[in-house]
Amino acid sequence: MKTAIFGFSGSGKTDLFMALAGPEIGTNNRAMVKVPEPRLEPLAKLFKPQKLTQTEIEYLDIPGGGGKGQGLGPRVLNEIRPYDCLLAVLDGFSGVNDPEEQWQAIEMDLIISDLAVVEKKLDRIAMDKKKARHLVDAKEEELLIRVREMLEAEQPVRKDPSLAQAPELRGFCFLSAKPILYAWNVSEDQIGQVKLPEEEIGQVHLAVSAKLEREMRELTDEEELQMFMDDLGIKESALDRVISRTYHLLGLITFLTAGEKEVRAWPLKKGATAPEAAGVIHSDLQKGFIRAEVLSWDDFLKYQDFKRAKEQGALRLEGKEYIVQDGDIITFRFNV
Numbered sequence: 001m002k003t004a005i006f007g008f009s010g011s012g013k014t015d016l017f018m019a020l021a022g023p024e025i026g027t028n029n030r031a032m033v034k035v036p037e038p039r040l041e042p043l044a045k046l047f048k049p050q051k052l053t054q055t056e057i058e059y060l061d062i063p064g065g066g067g068k069g070q071g072l073g074p075r076v077l078n079e080i081r082p083y084d085c086l087l088a089v090l091d092g093f094s095g096v097n098d099p100e101e102q103w104q105a106i107e108m109d110l111i112i113s114d115l116a117v118v119e120k121k122l123d124r125i126a127m128d129k130k131k132a133r134h135l136v137d138a139k140e141e142e143l144l145i146r147v148r149e150m151l152e153a154e155q156p157v158r159k160d161p162s163l164a165q166a167p168e169l170r171g172f173c174f175l176s177a178k179p180i181l182y183a184w185n186v187s188e189d190q191i192g193q194v195k196l197p198e199e200e201i202g203q204v205h206l207a208v209s210a211k212l213e214r215e216m217r218e219l220t221d222e223e224e225l226q227m228f229m230d231d232l233g234i235k236e237s238a239l240d241r242v243i244s245r246t247y248h249l250l251g252l253i254t255f256l257t258a259g260e261k262e263v264r265a266w267p268l269k270k271g272a273t274a275p276e277a278a279g280v281i282h283s284d285l286q287k288g289f290i291r292a293e294v295l296s297w298d299d300f301l302k303y304q305d306f307k308r309a310k311e312q313g314a315l316r317l318e319g320k321e322y323i324v325q326d327g328d329i330i331t332f333r334f335n336v
Helices: 013-021 040-047 073-081 101-132 139-150 169-174 211-217 222-232 239-249 274-282 282-287 295-303 304-309
Strands: 002-005 031-035 052-053 056-061 084-093 182-186 203-208 252-257 260-270 288-296 316-318 329-334
Touching: 002 013, 002 073, 013 056, 013 084, 013 203, 013 211, 013 239, 013 288, 031 203, 040 252, 040 260, 040 274, 040 295, 056 084, 056 239, 073 101, 084 101, 084 239, 101 139, 139 169, 182 239, 211 222, 260 274, 274 282, 274 288, 274 329, 282 288, 282 329, 288 295, 295 304
Parallel strands: 002 056, 002 084, 052 260, 084 182, 182 203, 252 329
Antiparallel strands: 031 056, 252 260, 288 316, 288 329
């Protein structure tokens, strides 16, 4: 759940990072940011727990690179490669740069960087074939050739999920295969006016005023913050949308656990099974998994009580093959 925030120098990415991280972050360039989860509150009212815990995303602020016509540069590209998700900030406020041109330049930088990686590996494979054909992984070679064809057509790998998620290619950490959120950093009066590109597979665009969001985050008094927002006609912070979109780009859903000690949201890869969800909490729960007692979020809203839900047959016992759904409230039965 790690996301790299990057962009060209002067794009305002540090303002966005500081808005996400809060003023207490100081000079640190790494922050754990809580994911908004409104479903915790109704459970908290019912259980009155000692503790309420949200899921988190780790953001890293990568120092700016390059500039107009210069590209991001190898340092930035190398630093963002290990991360699961990318958040690119585009300068739409200074009037000096065209955010659409920056977006296209970043896409091309990612593609060119990946193409260099592919060609280097395919050259090595060609040399290995001359030595001994058994040294070559035919499946890997086939996939790499498909990747090269996409990149040469100036298409990011993320557009083909079967390639982007292929286990054989995981070690290459292709940049254009990573999900990416483009934050168009504009002035507050442009947020509702900027025309954003349409969403594509693994690529989302949002308009945000990073400077404004940072100023709002620095207001710790709730009343003062509300007055500030009212004066500017702002109904909600854009940060929640940035965080939520990042979370979904990471391919995550949320399941919930509830009790008197703690009501908690847990992150889980979409499509994961009940034992895998148990493993998110603790590896022993996955090893000793027996059953999952599951109440869907819609059924919880309908009955507002676990006892009533059980009487109506809505509280279900699920086995090892059950695919966890977003919002499921789960109690795991296990034997260590």
